[in-house]
């Protein structure tokens with residue numbers, strides 16, 4: 269059974285236990301870089317960022333990277349199979365062409381080598397030179413022809429490979445994004461899953477094309493090697509096992525270097541993760557103003573330097589270790605090569621091998637050593653990239669289980685009423701539920717307001733109603749249909765969400781409102797007027813066609829309130845029977861807020877509206893108001909009903925109303941009263 273190494277030791281191929289010497293690695297012992305951020309140690313006094321908790325995939329990665337040589341050999345067929353399947357899906361014709369051309373090129377390698385014996389035989393025979401040359405001519409032509417054909421086939425194979433590998437990369441990325449764009453939103457709240465996504469998207473997806481490339485190199489190297497091996501075995505059987513021995517030191521060194529590199533990558537992921545975050549803080553426009561106002565430059569730069577030092581030291585140690593390993597491998601390989609030539613000389617001296625055959629054997633040995641070296645490096649590359657590819661394939665397999673189940677229920681007709689039945693929901697990894705046993709009924713065409721203090725669960729309930737999350741227990745039904753059985757896309761296309769944390773899409777103003785829907789100018793005008801977006805657009809340099817992201821040329825930056833108007837219009841533009849407005853006016857000025865709620869009151873009639881707001885004066889006209897406290901609905905009714913009894917709503921409403929009760933006096937009035 270394969271041994272899984274402990275957290276602070278790394279097992280070598282030869283079984284020896286070595287202390288991991290990478291500072292900042294989880295296994296680091298007695299390191300001087302204590303407090304290096306992202307290393308799992310206690311943060312330094314001046315560190316702005318907390319330490320990164322031990323990453324969940326570390327164990328799997330470390331176990332994979334420290335597997336024994338036999339494990340590499342065992343994994344290889346599966347990896348090659350996986351690579352060929354990937355290649356086949358990306359481009360079947362290119363895959364077949366590449367493999368076939370490489371195989372044919374190998375055939376010509378063997379032919380050329382065998383024909384060499386004929387050349388040498390003729391040249392080394394007794395007789396006048398012109399005659400010997402004439403006798404060697406047919407074999408010479410064969411050698412030349414084989415060499416030309418082999419070169420042409422190799423070039424064609426290279427061309428096919430060059431056209432195949434980018435397709436593999438593209439295919440891997442598309443397959444990944446097809447899944448990530450459809451997985452349950454709750455997956456993004458699961459830190460373990462999110463880390464796996466980051467790894468799959470980064471080194472994982474790019475490993476796909478490298479594994480395919482390495483597999484093709486394995487086919488190429490193996491074909492050339494088999495061709496040369498056949499030629500060598502034909503010449504003398506003892507030469508082949510000897511030749512194989514020469515490859516061992518090189519293979520050992522290559523695999524050791526590869527796994528050190530992978531381990532270094534795994535162990536320094538904390539510092540690298542932090543350096544990316546810190547780099548972003550130091551250069552991103554979003555933080556630029558705060559960075560300057562709070563004079564954080566020195567603090568952040570110092571932390572960045574400390575993190576970068578940890579990573580640099582790890583790289584230097586790795587480079588030193590790898591140079592030593594490579595030297596040892598080369599020395600071993602050189603010695604083994606010398607041994608092969610020694611045996612060849614002995615065979616020649618003992619007259620067990622004719623001179624012409626020995627000459628061909630030298631050529632075949634050179635060819636096969638080159639092929640073997642290519643093979644070893646390709647196997648190693650395949651294994652190393654296979655470690656990253658495993659992250660990708662494991663993630664895809666896990667992510668596919670996070671997709672919405674196949675729909676059995678039809679929601680195309682909309683609903684006459686939405687019912688929430690005993691719904692509870694806990695975010696992944698959270699200790700406390702965000703919603704507890706919530707039940708309510710929302711008839712179509714009504715405006716329902718949700719109120720409550722911060723963190724009481726309003727947005728969570730809205731997201732469940734929008735079918736962005738699935739209840740942990742209980743049901744949400746559109747009439748009789750449980751949303752858990754309905755097609756998620758079909759439900760979501762019938763809901764318009766104006767989210768509290770709405771996205772600022774890097775698109776034009778028009779695209780930000782229309783957002784993939786059909787472009788209808790009359791509908792756009794109506795949606796724009798109801799939120800005051802028409803005024804925003806009128807002030808833009810290119811009107812609706814203005815790009816709203818400063819990373820693009822001729823773009824324009826909107827204020828927070830202007831963005832909110834755009835987001836509100838986006839929700840209004842969507843022709844959906846259910847509209848969910850989560851704090852739609854938090855950034856709006858008084859006039860825009862008035863326009864918005866007027867629009868909701870007048871123009872949303874016929875649609876069902878869920879309205880979340882802290883400005884209680886705006887929801888007096890709602891058909892029903894539900895009060896949430898600590899994830900529970902504690903009261904419900906109209907404004908008048910809720911004001912008629914003691915409770916959180918009445919308390920909050922009176923608190924807000926009190927702020928407006930003392931009407932400020934006009935300045936002259938103020939002066940008169942002070943004179944009196």
Ligand SMILES: Nc1ncnc2c1ncn2[C@@H]1O[C@H](COP(=O)(O)OP(=O)(O)OP(=O)(O)O)[C@@H](O)[C@H]1O
Nearest residue numbers: 457695698702720721722723724725726727728729
């Ligand atoms: N993505 C998340 N992952 C984990 N916990 C979350 C997440 N989003 C919200 N919560 C938690 O769920 C609870 C309810 O949050 P929710 O956003 O629904 O409150 P809210 O009533 O809308 O608050 P606010 O008025 O501040 O917008 C809070 O305790 C919050 O910390």
